[in-house]
Amino acid sequence: MNQDYIKPDNWSIIEEGFDVESVKSSESIFSIGNGAMGQRANFEENYTGETFQGSYIAGIYYPDKTRVGWWKNGYPKYFAKVLNAPNWIGIDIEINGENLDLNACAKVKNFRRELNMKEGWYNRSFEATLQNGTEIKVNIRRFLCMDLDEVGVINYEITPLNKEAKIIYKPYIDAGVTNEDANWEEKFWEPLETKDHENEAFVTAQTFKTHFKVTTFMQNSILENGKKLNLSPEIVSATKEKVQFIYSVSIAKGEKSSIQKIGGYTVSLNHENTLSGAEKVIKEALAKGYDLLLAEQIETWSKIWEMSDITIDGDVKAQQGIRFNIFQLNQTYSGKDSRLNIGPKGFTGEKYGGSTYWDTEAYCIPFYMATKDQQVARNLLTYRYNQLDKAIENAEKNLGFKNGAALYPMVTMNGEECHNEWEITHEEIHRNGAIAFAIFNYHRFTGDYSYIPEKGLEVLIGIARFWHQRANFSKDKNQYVILGVTGPNEYENNVNNNFYTNYIAKWCIDYAYEQIQKVSLEYPSDHKRIIEKVKLSDVELQDWKKVSTNMYFAKSEELGIYLQQDEFLDKDLVLVKDLDKSQRPINQKWSWDRILRSPYIKQADVLQCFYFFEEHFSKEELQRNFEFYEAFTVHESSLSPCVHSIQAAKLDKMDMAYAFYLRTSRLDLDDYNKEVGEGCHITSMAGTWMSIVEGFGGMRVKDDTLHFSPKIPKEWTGYSFKINFRNQILKVSVNHKETQFHLEGTKNLTVFVNGKEVNVAPNSLITV
Template identity: 75%
Template sequence: MNQDYIIPEEWSIVEEGFDKNRVESSESLFSLGNGAMGQRANFEESYSGPTFQGSYIAGVYYPDKTKVGWWKNGYPEYFAKVLNAPNWIGIDVEIDGEKLDLARCKEIRAFRRELNMKEGWHRRSFEAVLQNDAEVRVDARRFLSLEQDELGVIYYEVTPLNRDINIVFHPYVDAGITNEDANWDEKFWEPVETRFSNREGFVVAQTFKTHFRVATYMHNTLFRNEEELALGPVTTESADDKVQLSYEVPVKKGEKASIQKLGGYTVSMNHDKDKLIPAAQEVIRKAAEKGYKTLLEAQKEAWSRIWEMADITIEGDVKAQQGIRFNIFQLNQTYLGKDARLNIGPKGFTGEKYGGSTYWDTEAYCLPFYMATKNQQVARNLLSYRYNQLDKAIENAEKLGFRNGAALYPMVTMNGEECHNEWEITFEEIHRNGAIAFGIYNYYRYTGDYSYIPEMGLEVLIGIARFWQQRATFSKARNKYVILGVTGPNEYENNVNNNWYTNYMAKWCLEYAAEQVEKVKEEYSEDHIRISGKTGLSDAEIQRWKEVAEHMYFPYSEEHGIYLQQDGFLDKELIKVADLDVSQRPLNQKWSWDRILRSPYIKQADVLQGFYFFEDHFSRSALEKHFDFYEPFTVHESSLSPCVHSIQAALLGRMEQAYAFYLRTSRLDLDDYNREVKEGCHITSMAGTWMSIVEGFGGMRIKDNILHFSPKIPGQWEGYSFKINFRGQVLKVSVKSGGTEFVLEGDKALTVAVNGKQVTVEPGNLVAI
């Protein structure tokens, strides 16, 4: 059964009523981020109940020693993971000598928390009766600044309700923390320096092994009834890795005692490692001059600019509206495209699962969202990230026995090295290489910017093509090239032969790389000479690529008229998902891995993923036949699955099914479909939610260099709208049951196709179809 405690609101995520069983889930759902850092929605004050503490800094990671019972040649030696960063949000609160702790209060009333997505802030309020019978109202607000991305702001307010009280605020910064998922229960942070004054505290710590150095800082201002108090700390505590200051504020019944805490991180990635405290002091100076209200207004304005381009409106369906905005909000909290060293972790800043690392999700799912809602430089940065790690991809392939500059991009990475430690993924889920190449193709198709390919992309394509050519085996029995021992996107089939998606992707990559070599040779001869010299590429090698591509084997069933997921799929006991006892779901939590692998059940779209990428390669009737065969066996236990099915159901005109899949992908975390949201939100699949509307219901495609739309609308909606930044021109598309309207921002006309018919949209003129 799905959770249903999140109150449907168009612009906010709201929880009412305190339930200790929901704390960890809400810590994920109400997370904050600004692209440079983020944190789960942990309480500022002490909480002794079950909680998953997590603060994270983009790009800061640790090579945790891999924990396996045996070793295989080619295994990565470590699993690089995002670190639980030092805690800057902590404010212990003592009321008449009693620590405020919601797990120990006699009574909790009027508990409410809100994540305001429109303006980018989190607020939590409640009334509590402590063990000493003091009754208080607490109102805690915080945000992570988009304007100053090293800055977080907290405003924490306590009001006594039944008597005069003495409040002691204990704000602290603490580097003595560990990861929830540490393999060896080791600490990752080594304290370097602590420093404090009346208002400020600093802890400088660096990571073991990777030696990232971070200054975690705080600056505190106290208020009574919103009037600033000239208070110094009554006590100070300093250890190697923690600084805590304590401020005493007597308040009468009904008065408000408040602390404004500025905090965050300055990092050696961006500053001299020996000048992190002065850098933090400069952040504090700028922020303190502005004050809470001015900083909050700047936050609202920054989010307003993001929403102006990225928002999708849905009329008549609040749950669907809340779902898509939550997805767009979290994507923008995770990655804003400012720094080409960074990428998009599957959990973003909401948890530790998947190590906060880069997966193929970025190219397969996230790239379209960032191309359409930002400028093309943001998407180019994502592609540059892979080019900058090409040498590591070649090293990864060499460890597995490949040669001559063959490149295998990692399944999981922080710095380009493979750091995933399950053999059936590390060695076998090689389809990820294809997603990198497809991202390059998709970028050019969408932006029209070919310059990336001669500058960087062609070297990537050559390395990937070399890998596929060497990974394929010629089968004399079939007189075809086969690819053995792989895992496709559907991870519920491991170590299979001739996964259709993998083979098709390999064929396409080989052909596409050969085409791009020829194009660069003809149109960018200097780049071609440079790249050929650097890579040692020859015409004979390109001919071998073409040979493998031309004779690639694809498993096919004449009986069913479909491509098979892999050679042995029809040997399985083909019991459909509808005939499974619901008590057995989700399979990955109820069944042994052995049982899953022998079953026909599909974790995520596999053959259909290929039909999604290469839609123009197949007829509508072929898609329908494959959709009808595979959908009944798909359990959608990957967050990346429902969006593809939603897009394809919409293409087939099955709007009820498309809507159901959309709702599942958009509310995957809000409704906790997979019963795991407490581990963090599914950030990369959220881009698939955006695609479900824009590509699914809106039917947006790029064909022959122009935008095509085939708009449809779910029966549950009165209308919807979205904006697309296409080659520097912003097009707003509004769909209602009566038709579609287009409005263009820009200085020149744009030709689009609607249901196959070309229409010219002039800037500023509304065009109704």
């Protein structure tokens, strides 16, 4: 795929021309979602070429039996994965006796896809000559309602170009779907019942094992030149898992025939009776009708953009890239429901099981915190609070911890660990740290302390207990050590004293300790409730502090750096720039042992620590560590470049900062890694946002105040971003000469720009 595949455009993602080789990639890129459901850009009509079918419902998962080569104690029995959900979009089309199939047409021209990010819809159009000679023009628009979030809408319009056409529309809903990544080729859905009534049909199915009940529904209308016909299906065919309607129409050359399909899901998470729920939802959608639903969609997206848009002047590809990232993040997670979270591929593919990773806390929360109501970030924190019991159970039953120590899973749907590689599942324990850090970060940004006495403190205590038990005292070093871990850099396994892990472990204990003191003073009844619940004694607290105050950190005095782990300097320290290009990416070229013993870093590790705890270190320390580690970092994780970009900007290495920024902002649109067909990299998109806001904009929150140190890549003429800071929207616009602030709000806001205090009055423009 080349860089011309997606046409540059400020607000839309556009593909022109039909290429069977790009179908799977485009299915990912043109995915739509509304936080509650998602849909890959699969064709409605039958397609016999290569395709990866994917419809997804947030929160609906299946515990697929673990597949391993060699079992190890402590492995979870299941990997909970996002389900390919029943198909609601399908419309088989027959034209003059021939099935429409873009893979079998005599000719396809003017094929075009557009994902209109400003308005939140996806459009596909083409002209085709069928094997029977009929020429048709087709235009299909599809969207998933952001408001009525159980509903998707399709308008499928056909114009015969050279003769009259007899068109048979065969819309269907089908629960007979499978996952491509099923471990044992099992079916995940058990069909329960079907129902049809006039133009409506319902297929109710439940997931095996988890027993989530889902009613998939459709309602169809046939139109001629935009006017609804009073048609009922001629034939209804129904099996246990599929209902299909047949409508026949004849349409003259040049006239427009269309089918409007309303479809979607009602799920037992939200409905006691999913069938009657579906009937109600259809009624609601029908009452509004297609045009109003579309108008509402545009309106809702316009509000989203008002709070979260980033503009980039002078670089349309960069503009398109950042908007695509913001658009996808909003499609993936709306923040309404604390039972949901953000899968690394969102609703664009099956990979990574659609589960929750530490990506959420480390990379996504800053975006949602700054561009949404603060309740959204609070819901993400609450998600972990609600899974605390499972994290304690995980630490106890699987890993042998005790006394309420909590280890959050590496990968999860419902709080149970899903992943099964010991080096990750058992050793990549730093994830616990990010979950505690997110609580700190939420309070720092929003100023809302109430979350901590209400819920957060219990999480902090469980995590501090884990670190306390996980460290052990080394007589040899006369300090506490943390042995056998995998740090954020997953190109090391089972190392001792990973700097990031030891640092965040110490920080977690200290932070939990401080919050206990603070809650004790300021929220005594919460303090009492919690301490009684978790049975925390002063003796235990003092034991914690012994570990945190006497934690070991490996350093090199000579180089003035912290060591990523013990003995890092024993490696054969060949710089990335001196590594033969033919050896990259090393994760595709090298065996695992070779990767492990090499000095190459998959993603920010020591530098991740400097990112989280920037204020704990001097700029000189940052510079020394950045220069040392950056030279060994291969950034083979999509989550890596953003941290380096932010730090490069801070260190005035703007060319480098910009290069790192570029590396992720169009990762999927330009398909750098030739894998976008599997789905888009949703969680790393939040890192791209961070690169601009925290990197180029230099935004930080210190002592309840926003700080900026705006910089601008020389390739741009200007850029702007918006921040929801404590319920006021601040727009920051940067060009090569000045920075402007505009505040939508009611109260004066003091910010610091390059250390200088600036007062921003509501609804006025301040230029610095």
